[in-house]
Amino acid sequence: MRRWRRCTTAWARTTTRCPDRATALRRSPGSAERLLAMAGGRSSDNAAEARPLPFNDAFGMPPRASGLAALPPWLVDDARRLLQRELDDRFPHALLLTGVDGVGKRAFAAWLAEALLCLERVDAGGADVLGACGQCAACHQLAAGTHPDLALLAPEGRSETIRIDAVRVLMEWLQLTPGAQSRRVALVTAADRMNRNAANSLLKTLEEPAEGAVLILTASQLGRLPATVRSRCQRMLLRPGEGRVARDWLLAQPGIDEAALAEHLLEACADAPFAAIRRSARDALANFSLLQEAWLDLFLHRRSIGRIVSALTDLPREEILRQFAAWSAQAARVSLLQEQSGASGANPAVDSFLAETAPILEIEHWFSLHQQILELHRTDSVSFRTQTVLEGLFADIRSGIQTRQASRQAAT
Secondary structure, three states: OHHHHHHHHHHHHHHHHOOOHHHHHHHOOOHHHHHHHHHOOOOOOOHHHOOOOOHHHHHOOOEOOOOOEOOOHHHHHHHHHHHHHHHOOOOOOEEEEEOOOOOOHHHHHHHHHHHHHOOOOEOOOOOOOOEOOOOOHHHHHHHHOOOOOEEEEOOEOOOOEEOHHHHHHHHHHHOOOOOOOOOEEEEEOOHHHEOHHHHHHHHHHHHOOOOOEEEEEEEOOHHHOOHHHHOOOEEEEOOOOOHHHHHHHHHOOOOOOOHHHHHHHHHHOOOOHHHHHHHHOHHHHHHHHHHHHHHHHHHOOOOOHHHHHHHOOOOOHHHHHHHHHHHHHHHHHHHHHHHHHOOOOOOOOOHHHHHHHHHHOOHHHHHHHHHHHHHHHOOOOOOOOHHHHHHHHHHHHHHHHHHHHHHHHHHO
């Protein structure tokens, strides 16, 4: 909070010196970079020295030789359709990219933003898609993270939440006059992690967009975004596409050198290549096994709640809740398929333990649990200790299991 107070206080001082905020920013050299640093939550004690990260550093993804974002090959058709709409002067002022976690929404958004701001697009990948050239003045600025017409807003803090202060600063930035391309592009990654006040603040810009402003949002859990935000954006669902394309791309990444391993990882991650990369890391595999054990211990009553929580102490709360939310939804699907056909239908990588735990709760209880975990996932307060959150959640789960068992005994 202290950091954000410094940011907003600096913003207030700038505007009080000049009633016209846009004029005040234009008069100050490097003001766009400082504003972007604040919008991304990367402010420093000396705002004049704050600089945004290059896109590839910010997203943690491998760049092209030019230092710009690479277009995921399984999303080429989506890119072609969007750029054709831009050529036809039908590009939306607010674009919402959705899809499963790890499909490449952030990478695609970064590539698209760079393509929109490039001065001389080229077909660099041989796929008949005109992306950023990597050579013009705009591309050099993009690679260095200093382009004045590009801003990135991402979750920050221990709670990994987008708060209203950051959104307000970004909305003010969008009102500024764009430069060479007559366009300002703002990326809001993981927009589904905006708190309610931040989402409400975003609405005004969505309803009354500034001339030349383009807003690109990404969201893995669409239901967490308010309906008012969703309805004011044009949605685009990104899909993994053909498995062979994703597999070949995975094989070109460090640490994945066998086709069988690439196929196994994709199978375990719903064909989402970036999720497969995360899971391929040794620590990620260890964390996955630890979470799997905790899930079984919880639902099969193999250990006490206190011991289960202690075993998860070193894992981020965000990761625990995200994985348990995914498994609860999968367990509901497995339970439904078991009732209908006797087959689990689960992903082979998780079939063994989901098939074992799915019958423990009714289908509607699995969905209720999924919603409960999503609500915890939205929790904005950093004052909540992970141990307290998990103990409460696990106690509710155990209570639900006991209620289900008592109902079964009464029925018999």
